[in-house]
Amino acid sequence: MGVRIAEEWLHSCSGCEISILNIGEPLIELLEKIDFVHIPVLIDNKYYGQLGDGKELRIPEADVGIVSGGVANQEHLEVLFEMRKKCKVLIALGTCATHGGLPALINEWGMKKGIDDYYKTPTTEPCEVPSEVVPKPLDRVYAVDEKVKVDLMLPGCPPNPALIAEVVNALLEGRDPAIPGKSVCDTCPTRREGKGGVSRVRRFLQNAQYDPEAPIDEMRCLLEQGLMCMGPVTAAGCAAGRGVPSCIRARVPCRGCFGPVRKKGNQMLDMMNALASNGIDWKSVVDRRSLLRFSGAHGLLKPLSARKGEE
Amino acid sequence: MGKVINIQPITRIEGHAKIAIHLDDNGNVSDAFLHVMSLRGFEKFIEGRAAEEVPRIVNRICGICPWMHHLAANKAVDGCFGVTPTPTGHKLREVCQIMAHINDKILHFFFLAAPDFIIGPDSDYSVRNVIGIVKKAPDLAAKVVKMRQLGQMMLERFAGKAMHPIAGVVGGFAKPMTEKERRSLLDDTRTLLDFALFSIDYAKTSVFPKYEDAIEHLGAINTGFLGTVDDTGALRLYDGHFRLMKGDGSLTEFPVHKYDKFLSEHVESWTYGKLPYAKCWNEGFSMDLDAPKGVYRANTLARINVADHIATPRAQAELEEFREKFGRPAQGTLLYHWARLIELVYACERSIELLEQDDITDTNIRAKVEPKAGRGIGAVEAPRGSLIHDYTTDDNGCIVKANMIVGTTHNIAPMNMSVRQAATSLIKGGVYDEGLLNKVEMAVRAYDP
Ligand code: SF4
């Protein structure tokens, strides 16, 4: 009998689960040592029994629980509480689970407004918002650790399969996983020349300047080229096993999908500071709040009405 | 009072849904529903965002088909800003989209759907999964895992991120393809074409013949179909115009930007998923099994039905064989799987075709872009169906309004009908077991929601 793993997805996109599959061939070897007892994307284990007549939502006991997605409705809560109850170790997988992720952008309006307006688009027939059988929304999107105790956070949108494998192996071997603690910039090979005489950041409307035939370390840092790049304030991880941060490899600036590098950091404020300390006018950033696009849970993104008077 | 059977969650699909089967006092099915349980509200929270950022936000709508959202969004933003991508910009986008289709089809057929067929629909649930296949058919499983990984790495190597991509940009693409990249991608896509041909042969000889009855009857309903074709009526995934086919084979064609004149979305109180229907048929909306109104299906079977032909030779040969056997339009719900494998062959052939074009390595990949006020409507054929993004921007090029019709959504009404059809025909007099309930789920799984 291997280590028992239960996996669940909450307010998620299934990308975290695909990242688990993207471990690829090493996953086949891992399957010798682990037993998935519950994982809806792959295994037909049902909450209410295989005949659908149970009264309570049940997930089997497991040594390790993995949860992707934030928490945005009653069903997510119920599933999450059951996971916490049944799993000895609980891992929050992906930036939705660790920091709210992209869906937490709705926290600028609240879940209710997001749902109400979805049923008012021009192609939608006039209607009432669905309310029978479907789970009731919470007021906003929460990160998993706002609702239950989490033992290990593995962010990334998507998370890096190499790091997921590292965490599982570390658990199997009873050691601490080696997870990078630095920033994306610390893993980025681009050429930095110090202050680049940039006073404003540009929107990404023109491609970066580089020679496509030349190695990536000959390209100048995108921030020094005047493009908004969130590498300085974002947790490293996407480059692990790949050598180059994923977006930078495509010559595209970082948008912060691994969440803040500082524990409990605020990617928006941290980025403003990073810009200011490089002499760059932070007001040149269009839609500053979108710098929190991956980490809007933990009360960082709030409805306009609630944040009046704060600024 | 009868009882309710809750199949929750529906498993081996992408997303959050459950089936509720209502039985009357005699244990017969009085009604059955597919409930979509979650809603994230992307339409709302892209409001205020700089439009050029949106293609790297909406990709998170789906972790299985992020390229589709990424590219439909890029096209919509092109429209808002009034820019036409360079020819190579379009080709690089298309080659990525097609490679993503290859991965998706391998994933769906072998990882999600195949356990029902290879392990068997009535087998114990603890082995009826891809891990069961690893144990029962290790050689096949090793090959499948390897091929899927190859497809994923291809995209990652060239475009930085295979999942939640960033390389498509308003005006075109962020990086050109070097000659070296092109050659290595060609090698890999040729390997994948061999695998695609192996897969469809394998399915036709070892899988489908065992399930002829289910293919004809399980979840079978009569509906129309929606897909995308070019001016010659050939199947297209990246661009073209919409073609809507009625169950009797008659056609309505319309350009992507007129989608709101032809389609409308119905809402029921018991599901978060909207139910699109063909407004242009002027018959309203009904999910009555004997006389549905306005209901059409999207996704593989729909595209294979609406296309007159496929422009690549191997896929065309497969289409002819399919049509010979099942007619046009083919209505059997499990035929979605067969159609998926035909598209897999097309996607491999098409990616080779694109990579063989000389100008794929051209460095003129992005047109000049200026943010401005406008409206743009972008569409692509996603694995799960026609995907439409419709944005309006303000003078600063930020989003003020958005509407989307996502691939899976088109199939919500048909999935409900298939569930009801399957449940009603399988469950009688209160007699059912786990295998029967799984067969009801198989009717949903075929749509790959
Ligand atoms: S973290 Fe990213 S990949 Fe994971 S569920 Fe959220 S959006 Fe999807």
Ligand code: SF4
């Ligand atoms: S700012 Fe961006 S481009 Fe520059 S070093 Fe950091 S991650 Fe790399």
Ligand code: SF4
């Ligand atoms: S470069 Fe930044 S946005 Fe891109 S994958 Fe890495 S952390 Fe995410």
